[in-house]
Amino acid sequence: MRRTVFYISDGTGITAETIGHSVLTQFEPIEFDSFRIPFVDSEVKAHAAVARIRNAEALTGARPIVINTVVDEQLSELLTTSGAVMIDVFAPFIAPLERELGLSRTRRVGQAHGLVNFAEYEARINATNYALAHDDGLDVNYADAEVVLVGVSRSGKTPTCLYMALHYGVRAANYPLTEEDLDRQELPERLRSNRAKLFGLTIDPMRLQQVREQRKPGSRYATLEQCRREVADAERLMKREGVSMLSTTHTSIEEIASKILAQLGIEKHLY
Amino acid sequence: MRRTVFYISDGTGITAETIGHSVLTQFEPIEFDSFRIPFVDSEVKAHAAVARIRNAEALTGARPIVINTVVDEQLSELLTTSGAVMIDVFAPFIAPLERELGLSRTRRVGQAHGLVNFAEYEARINATNYALAHDDGLDVNYADAEVVLVGVSRSGKTPTCLYMALHYGVRAANYPLTEEDLDRQELPERLRSNRAKLFGLTIDPMRLQQVREQRKPGSRYATLEQCRREVADAERLMKREGVSMLSTTHTSIEEIASKILAQLGIEKHLY
Numbered sequence: 192m193r194r195t196v197f198y199i200s201d202g203t204g205i206t207a208e209t210i211g212h213s214v215l216t217q218f219e220p221i222e223f224d225s226f227r228i229p230f231v232d233s234e235v236k237a238h239a240a241v242a243r244i245r246n247a248e249a250l251t252g253a254r255p256i257v258i259n260t261v262v263d264e265q266l267s268e269l270l271t272t273s274g275a276v277m278i279d280v281f282a283p284f285i286a287p288l289e290r291e292l293g294l295s296r297t298r299r300v301g302q303a304h305g306l307v308n309f310a311e312y313e314a315r316i317n318a319t320n321y322a323l324a325h326d327d328g329l330d331v332n333y334a335d336a337e338v339v340l341v342g343v344s345r346s347g348k349t350p351t352c353l354y355m356a357l358h359y360g361v362r363a364a365n366y367p368l369t370e371e372d373l374d375r376q377e378l379p380e381r382l383r384s385n386r387a388k389l390f391g392l393t394i395d396p397m398r399l400q401q402v403r404e405q406r407k408p409g410s411r412y413a414t415l416e417q418c419r420r421e422v423a424d425a426e427r428l429m430k431r432e433g434v435s436m437l438s439t440t441h442t443s444i445e446e447i448a449s450k451i452l453a454q455l456g457i458e459k460h461l462y
Numbered sequence: 463m464r465r466t467v468f469y470i471s472d473g474t475g476i477t478a479e480t481i482g483h484s485v486l487t488q489f490e491p492i493e494f495d496s497f498r499i500p501f502v503d504s505e506v507k508a509h510a511a512v513a514r515i516r517n518a519e520a521l522t523g524a525r526p527i528v529i530n531t532v533v534d535e536q537l538s539e540l541l542t543t544s545g546a547v548m549i550d551v552f553a554p555f556i557a558p559l560e561r562e563l564g565l566s567r568t569r570r571v572g573q574a575h576g577l578v579n580f581a582e583y584e585a586r587i588n589a590t591n592y593a594l595a596h597d598d599g600l601d602v603n604y605a606d607a608e609v610v611l612v613g614v615s616r617s618g619k620t621p622t623c624l625y626m627a628l629h630y631g632v633r634a635a636n637y638p639l640t641e642e643d644l645d646r647q648e649l650p651e652r653l654r655s656n657r658a659k660l661f662g663l664t665i666d667p668m669r670l671q672q673v674r675e676q677r678k679p680g681s682r683y684a685t686l687e688q689c690r691r692e693v694a695d696a697e698r699l700m701k702r703e704g705v706s707m708l709s710t711t712h713t714s715i716e717e718i719a720s721k722i723l724a725q726l727g728i729e730k731h732l733y
Contacts, residue, residue: 194563203720206484208732213477213531214555217567225731229720254562260484276562283554284485291525291547292465296488312714316673319621350590353624357715402587443583443733444628449474449500460496461479462714 195247195255196225199240199270201262204229210280211258223256231261237269244273262298311360315462318356318363325364326352333364333385337457340365341382341429342392343421344412345402347439347447351392354448359459361452373424378432390451391429391436396422398440466518466526467496470511470541472533475500481551482529494527502532508540515544533569582631586733589627589634596635597623604635604656608728611636612653612700613663614692615683616673618710618718622663626719630730644695649703661722662700662707667693669711 196215198207204227215223226247228240247255257275261267271277285296324330326349333339338361340348348365355361366382382389394402396418403413411417429436435454439447452459467486469478475498486494497518499511518526528546532538542548556567595601597620604610609632611619619636626632637653653660665673667689674684682688700707706725710718723730 203716205716205720205732206480209477209480210551212732214552214559217533217552217556217569218559218563218565219568220565221563226729227720227724227731229724256559256562262488276558278555278558280481281485281488284481284549285488287547287549288485288489288527291527292489292492294489294491297490298488315715316618316621319624323620347587349594350587350628353590354628357621357625357628444586445474445476445733449476449498453498453500458497460498461476461483462716 192221193251194221194223194253195251196223197228197240197244197247197255197257197275198225199228199231199257200260201232201266202229202260204260207258207260207280211278214258214278215256231266231270232263234266234269237261237266240270241273244270244275248274264298311462314360315357318360319353321362322352322356322364325362328366330364331366331379331381333381333388335362336364336385336388337361338363338390338451338455339382339385339388340390340392340451341368341378341425341434342394343368343399343418343425345399345406346392346394346425347444348392350444351439351447351451354444355452358448358462359452359457360462361457361459368421368425368428373421373428376424376428376431378428378434383432386432386434388455389432389434390455391425391434392447393422393426393429393436393438395438395440463492464522465492465494465524466522467494468499468511468515468518468526468528468546469496470499470502470528471531472503472537473500473531475531478529478531478551482549485529485549486527502537502541503534505537505540508532508537511541512544515541515546519545535569582733585631586628589631590624592633593623593627593635596633599637601635602637602650602652604652604659606633607635607656607659608632609634609661609722609726610653610656610659611661611663611722612639612649612705613665614639614670614696616670616677617663617665617696618715619663621715622710622718622722625715626723629719629733630723630728631733632723632728632730639692639696639699644692644699647695647699647702649699649705654703657703657705659726660703660705661726662696662705663718664693664697664700664707664709666709666711 198204200207244255255275258278260280344367352363352365355363399418400415407413469475471478515526526546529549531551613619615638623634623636626634670689671686678684
């Protein structure tokens with residue numbers, strides 16, 4: 192069972208795709224072929240979208256589903272002529288909010304991911320630069336860090352830090368535990384003195400072995416024995432030092448980031 | 463005018479926050495103080511959320527707004543007892559989709575950003591590693607790139623590449639135009655031979671000056687004159703070479719990424 196889905200927006204389409212994906216994962220047995228049609232802000236583009244939708248129906252023999260966040264009513268109506276199943280993302284929420292807030296919504300196009308607040312943008316770019324400069328133990332001055340991730344090499348620290356920086360503007364550093372740290376079973380002083388910012392990532396040794404083997408095939412670093420020992424030593428060390436820990440093996444980057452921020456009590460909003 | 467908003471989810475809360483933010487930006491004159499309550503997957507956590515919501519109402523004197531993506535009906539009902547304005551994100555879309563698709567939704571918790579498909583995860587991590595290795599002209603072999611961003615230093619290439627990698631699993635490289643390239647008014651051969659992957663970023667010289675001044679205060683690199691000349695030369699070069707170009711001055715990272723993917727015809731789905 193397959194169905195075609197179009198995410199149609201007058202902006203980036205990120206909101207449409209996020210909500211659409213969340214709703215559609217609840218209809219699991221069906222596989223969805225999804226396509227994004229962003230920046231639909233004119234009749235010409237809306238007509239082109241309608242043509243694509245009709246074409247998909249002709250090709251597949253099934254009504255496509257449209258997840259729509261276009262705010263202009265005329266363009267939205269135009270999209271309806273495609274004959275697709277129309278899911279209008281904002282429609283159900285506007286009336287109750289207008290009632291509650293006592294004012295009408297402003298219909299402006301592509302607001303959610305389009306407007307740029309300079310201060311926010313700068314915070315986000317600065318956080319990304321911070322994450323890059325403090326990646327993998329490069330710069331180990333953590334005075335300005337909000338989060339310092341610790342864990343063995345390839346446990347998922349770098350993508351998590353970059354995600355937190357890009358999405359939440361959080362200054363996130365990461366420190367790879369060295370063999371010396373693991374042997375001593377003690378965190379370096381510069382980490383201990385930033386204990387409230389620390390969070391540990393761990394990973395299943397079999398999974399770690401796959402990841403490392405892909406990176407450095409045939410190396411000692413990538414042997415299962417080495418991975419097992421490092422992970423066991425790292426977990427023991429983090430327990431000893433009272434560092435909260437999360438396994439990245441079956442956890443998405445979003446989920447890891449979200450859990451870390453919740454645990455450390457960092458309340459920053461999503462960009 | 464201020465209102466308190468809680469994004470409540472049994473998973474990361476990303477879907478709740480994305481849709482909530484999109485809807486609420488349409489009520490612009492009101493300022494929203496927003497809080498995320500993720501991983502609400504038990505009665506204990508739901509009760510704790512209710513207490514927080516009631517407390518906010520007592521403190522502010524206004525009914526808080528709850529943007530809710532908790533799929534468990536009992537927990538959702540429990541949240542309703544808080545007296546908040548309840549916006550249930552999935553509710554309006556389930557019935558029409560159930561009718562259309564001819565099956566009931568599965569109620570499983572935190573699906574959208576929780577499930578990990580190994581192949582997807584790996585694509586995403588590999589893309590992130592690719593972006594890091596091919597950042598800022600480090601590795602200039604673009605054979606495996608899907609996108610190569612070009613532009614002057616600090617025009618927004620790095621965050622855009624990282625965003626495309628983390629979000630769409632796109633292998634994105636970036637090359638900073640050198641003074642030599644600008645003087646010669648010609649792209650290096652390794653870029654010319656990857657023309658279909660090229661996309662140019664440009665930026666307002668005044669803005670560029672601010673960004674560079676923050677990075678290297680008092681340097682020649684950060685003078686307005688230098689910024690003006692580089693930007694003019696870079697724009698001229700990109701026009702000559704027929705490279706599509708976008709200004710990052712008033713554009714969010716999401717919007718830049720979305721436009722590049724649309725322009726280059728890269729159809730990858732959002733993680």
